[in-house]
Amino acid sequence: NTMSSIVHPERCEAQLPPASNTGGNSFSTSPNTSLAFVDTLTFTLPIEHLSTDPAVSIMHDAEGISSAICDAFLGVFHLAIGAPTGQRKNGYVDSAPILSPSVDPLSNGKASLGYVAWGGNQNVFGQDTLCVYLTGAACEHLNLLDSYPGCDVWQTLYWALLKHGAKITRLDCAHDDLEGSMGGIDTAVAAYHEGGFTLRRPPSVNQQGDWINGHSRTFYIGKRENGKLVRIYEKGHQLGVDDSPWVRYEVELHSRDRVIPLGAILRPAETLAGSAPYLADVLASVKPVPVKTTIKHRIRLTVDKLVATCSVSYGRLVNVMVGIGMTSDQIVSSLRRDGMPSRLYVPPSAVPA
Numbered sequence: 001n002t003m004s005s006i007v008h009p010e011r012c013e014a015q016l017p018p019a020s021n022t023g024g025n026s027f028s029t030s031p032n033t034s035l036a037f038v039d040t041l042t043f044t045l046p047i048e049h050l051s052t053d054p055a056v057s058i059m060h061d062a063e064g065i066s067s068a069i070c071d072a073f074l075g076v077f078h079l080a081i082g083a084p085t086g087q088r089k090n091g092y093v094d095s096a097p098i099l100s101p102s103v104d105p106l107s108n109g110k111a112s113l114g115y116v117a118w119g120g121n122q123n124v125f126g127q128d129t130l131c132v133y134l135t136g137a138a139c140e141h142l143n144l145l146d147s148y149p150g151c152d153v154w155q156t157l158y159w160a161l162l163k164h165g166a167k168i169t170r171l172d173c174a175h176d177d178l179e180g181s182m183g184g185i186d187t188a189v190a191a192y193h194e195g196g197f198t199l200r201r202p203p204s205v206n207q208q209g210d211w212i213n214g215h216s217r218t219f220y221i222g223k224r225e226n227g228k229l230v231r232i233y234e235k236g237h238q239l240g241v242d243d244s245p246w247v248r249y250e251v252e253l254h255s256r257d258r259v260i261p262l263g264a265i266l267r268p269a270e271t272l273a274g275s276a277p278y279l280a281d282v283l284a285s286v287k288p289v290p291v292k293t294t295i296k297h298r299i300r301l302t303v304d305k306l307v308a309t310c311s312v313s314y315g316r317l318v319n320v321m322v323g324i325g326m327t328s329d330q331i332v333s334s335l336r337r338d339g340m341p342s343r344l345y346v347p348p349s350a351v352p353a
Contacts, residue, residue, distance in 0.1 A: 034288035036269040037143045038154070039250060040172035041134045042090070046127035047118065049164045062118075065130060066096060069116050073132065073160050077142060077153065078102055078348060081116055090131050092117035098138060100348040104339075111137035111345035131169070141347040143291045148349075154265050161262050168260040172252045173268035175283060176235065176294050180245030182282050185217045188232045188249075196278030197221045197230065209234070215242060221276070227256040230276055239298065240305035246297070249282055251275040295350065302344050 050068035066081040074080060082097040089095040095117035118130035134142070146153035161168070177184070188196075197203055209217035218233035229252040236244020251272050253260055264271045273280040314335075321331050340346070 034269075034290065035283050035286065036173050036175045036272045037291065038139050038171065038265055038268050039136045039174040040170060040252070041139060041168070041265065042131060042170035043161060043166045043168050044121075044123075044129045044131045045161075045164050045166040046123060046125075047130050048127060062094065062096070065118055066116065069130075069132065072164055073157065074098065076156065077145060079113065079138065079141075089115055089117040090133065092121055092131055093119035098132075098134070100141070103348045108340055108346055110342045111135070113138040113141070133170075136172075137345055137347070140291075140295065141349050144295060144347050145349040147291050158262055158266055161265075166262070167255065168262060168264065169255045170253065171260050171264055171271070172250055173264075173272040174248055174250035175269075175272060175279075175286070176289055177247045177249065177282075177286060178245075178289060178294065178297055180247050182247070182249075182285065184245070184247040185214075185219050185232060185234065188219055188278065191278040191281075192219075192221065196281070197276040199276070203230075209237075224252065224254065225256070227254045227258050228252070228275060230279070236301060239301045241301045244301060246301075249279055251279070295347065299344065299346065306341055306344065 047065065050065070050072055052068075062084045066084075070080055078100065080099050080101045082099050084094050084096045087095050095115045097112070098114040098116065100113060112135050114133040114135045116130060116132050118128075121129050121131075123129050142153050142157070145151050160166075191197070192202075192205060195202070203222040206220040207217065208220070209215065211217055216234055216237040218231060221230040221232075222228045231248070231250045231252065233248055233250075234244075234246070235248040236246035239246075249272065253264075253271070253275075269283055273283045318331060318335075321334075326334075
């Protein structure tokens with residue numbers, strides 16, 4: 001059972017199909033893939049394409065749909081589907097959350113991995129469709145898994161999408177500048193004025209955050225409703241560390257008035273670079289950052305913020321406990337609890353067996 005325990009690197013080569021198994025028509029991953037990564041993915045497909053037996057319809061069978069989605073897409077990555085919630089999502093009448101069976105959400109944060117939604121939507125051919133939405137946390141899990149030797153995760157997902165006639169409706173690709181080496185928000189704004197985001201005509205812009213004091217800023221170029229939105233934001237500030245130089249460069253693509261090729265998930269750096277001349281310059285000037293480094297950095301910043309918050313809230317209590325003669329071991333034992341804070345999430349692929 002591919003969902004009974006976590007995927008281990010040493011088992012990946014046996015579980016995942018070879019990267020080139022279609023008679024030479026393989027998409028090889030770009031050598032610059034590690035310059036950027038997939039951060040969010042949404043795709044749709046006709047429900048009937050999931051049925052392995054044409055005589056058996058799973059059109060209105062939630063359990064059958066969940067099982068088929070796990071078999072076709074999620075199970076090999078050790079993701080599963082929870083019980084239907086009855087909640088409308090993305091225009092569909094029912095949905096179920098995507099879960100990691102190997103991780104207890106009570107002991108490893110509460111990050112959403114996405115959902116599967118179905119019911120009430122048809123494509124232009126009159127076929128009932130469903131939607132699969134993978135959040136940034138889910139993509140982080142896949143990116144880390146993909147970094148292990150023999151684990152061609154995005155290649156595997158590409159072939160699954162192709163096999164089942166899927167269509168990408170949203171794709172986010174991003175690059176993390178952990179040290180702020182490219183100048184961050186201010187440099188990006190200057191580049192906008194110099195035409196660095198202009199392809200045919202200057203796109204619209206918007207801003208959020210504290211632009212007076214230069215804190216927690218986000219610079220938006222373009223509009224989501226037009227199918228392409230570039231975001232450049234102070235990621236470290238988002239995690240609560242005000243002096244962090246970490247800046248994220250990101251493009252959000254939607255299939256409105258455009259076709260997002262399935263192969264784009266294999267080439268996130270090309271996708272990001274192609275969205276604006278300035279972003280192409282950024283990627284041409286930076287060095288690849290291993291996904292493990294980025295995840296460790298995120299966890300470190302989150303822990304630092306939590307420690308600072310804990311110090312403000314309970315530092316005096318610890319001081320009193322020391323004052324009444326409690327040892328360090330006694331203090332730790334009395335304050336320690338199982339699990340992790342809800343805001344601290346570790347990808348399932350990073351959890352040891």
